[in-house]
Amino acid sequence: MPARPGAGTEGSTVLPAGPTQLPPSGLGDSLPATRETPVDDAVNGQEHPQPLFEVDEMVAGHFRVLGQLGRGGMAQVWEAKDLELDRRVALKAARPRPPVPPLRKEARALAAFQHPSLVTVYGLGHHEGIDFIVMERIFGVSLAERLEERRSRGRQLELSAALEVLTAIAAGLAVVHRSGLAHRDVKPENVMLTPDGRVVLMDFGLVLPEYDSTLRGFVAGSPPYMAPETLADRVGMGGGQLVDVYALGATAFEMLTGRAPFVAPSLNELFVMHMEAPAPSVRDLRADCPPALDELVGEMLEKDPARRPQSAQGIAWQLRGIAARLDTPRRAASQPPPAPDTGILDVLVVEDDDALARVEAFYLEQLFGRERLLLRRARDGEEAVAAVRQRAPDLLLLDLHLPKLNGIEVGMQIRGDGLAPDTKFVAVSAGAQESDLQLLHLLGFHHFVPKGEGMQERLAEVLIPLFPELSSRG
Incomplete structure (x- = not known):
């Protein structure tokens, strides 16, 4: 699998909101409920969007395009050489279009952060009608790729490794939330694992300020990780961070068990499960999961946002405590x-x-x-x-x-x-x-x-x- 940064809002869904406005049965039946469903492209009739840049093209005068790293329904990510500073960077590019929050909002959100679990933004530009963010070129593999590699070999992620990654994601989210923002698309594809041990939360294309998180009219996210209140278009004022907590719980469940908490043959059925079906227990699928970790994941997947842990920082502290109580230290056990x-x-x-x-x-x-x-x-x-x-x-x-x-x-x-x-x-x-x-x-x-x-x-x-x-x- 190639080492690459996140590929934009891959697999994210933008759909009409409300409990009576779920996808029509034709769309739901034809699109399996997996992370890879590019609903936004399908809806807009652009299953294979044209490249925004060409290899060797000079962007904004001093970025030489080296190749495409990834693409999704809303953006493309390109590797480029910054000729002025002599370094490799990633260019996330998109043509501004509603109702997707513009790339400039993502850049301004990321520019406010300084944390190992968050990607660094170097600048923002415009080139021949295309907005682009200049950001840190992250080398590594996505958490989704790491989980797929383990699944293909019939193995689960080690508990200690899962706790380490989850703690880093929660710590990164805590910084985002303290800034008054909500990520809204937490999922394994948007988490990068670098060779030097960083866990980086990627793709802030759906980020919204908390005062704007009650925006009505569309639902955005990735179906296997979407909170019930998001699907029902009932995210209350300041409730965006609890949407992220639910997605973190779904990600944690998948990391620990190798499968998403809810699996269904169509989007309609998957949405109903998110809103009505009780979350399964991690320990039912993985006996060595500590009871405290099973309980924490279950709390993050509560249907009622008020019953979930109320802060990502608190989740990070709980995860650190669970890791500290594991009987055998990770390195001693694996060495x-x-x-x-x-x-x-x-x-x-x-x-x-x-x-x-x-x-x-x-x-x-x-x-x-x-x-x-x-x-x-x-x-x-x-x-x-x-x-x-x-x-x-x-x-x-x-x-x-x-x-x-x-x-x-x-x-x-x-x-x-x-x-x-x-x-x-x-x-x-x-x-x-x-x-x-x-x-x-x-x-x-x-x-x-x-x-x-x-x-x-x-x-x-x-x-x-x-x-x-x-x-x-x-």
Whole structure:
């Protein structure tokens, strides 16, 4: 899965409001109730909107467009090079159109925030009829992608990891709410996980001031995470933050169980479940969930906003308390046993090409001597993570282009799960991009060796300083 920032208001829905104005049965029956339903595009007859920019186009005189990172019904996100400041940025662009709150409102809202869980805005511009926000280019994967990766392998997110991410989201929302704003589209797609451990709440395209949160006439959000009062168009004055609390509860339920709290074959049925069906218990689907966490998620999913936790800050404090009471600290529980100190260098070669794996093994034997090496091999990303869980190697030679999980994703998972803190990582690739190298540095992997001619000498230049006592050249 590519590392990218959030792609605008993907999957968000803008529909006529009110309990008697839910989508007609034709629309509801034809659109499954999933996060990926681009209702806004379908309604406006633009299932494939035209790109707003072109690659290599100069925007506002000094932003050179590098490529599109994502798109949704309301906006497109492009990667660009700021030629004046010599840095990569993300441009979120849209043509102003009602009833969607304009991009300028989103930019002004974000500009007021300074918090690790919120994206930084650098500026606002206009180019040939297109509004755009210049913002921090976030490298990483979305929470939705991380959850899908776990689902595809039949695994659930670790409790400690889920608590860490939820706490960061709640802390970010607390800053938003203290500024008198409501996000209104909290969901896994709008949460980015970066290699250096940041949890970033993205996409403020639906943000509204609390004094404006009673705006009538349309309902906006993403169906699996929409609060009952939003669907009924009954958000009271100052009630926007409790809409966010409900969406955070739905996100928490999905993180802990692997599925949304309410699942239905049509939008109409899903909306009815949000408004009438009791929220399921997390512990019914996950027995190791602490009772206090199950209770907190249930409270966030209360139909009556008055019965939900009344502040995101309070939720963050409760989540920290639950995390502190877990029986076994996360890193102690997940840390594999270290390799015994035998004077033997334990090396894990992660390479899907058999011939290249043999070449790398030969180079290592030339550097350290066969008798000083314990060589292991993983042929894809999943095998690599499993091998590290079994025993942390002294050295991991990691190809960046692998089946199943690529090298960047392997590194993110190893770092994210607290594995192998003492292992030396050396990335190898025949075609690493600048963005790959930036991600590697964020992960703390500072050694890179290009494949091809001269690889043996380049490996020696990197490895001898790392293991001088074992090198046959030392």
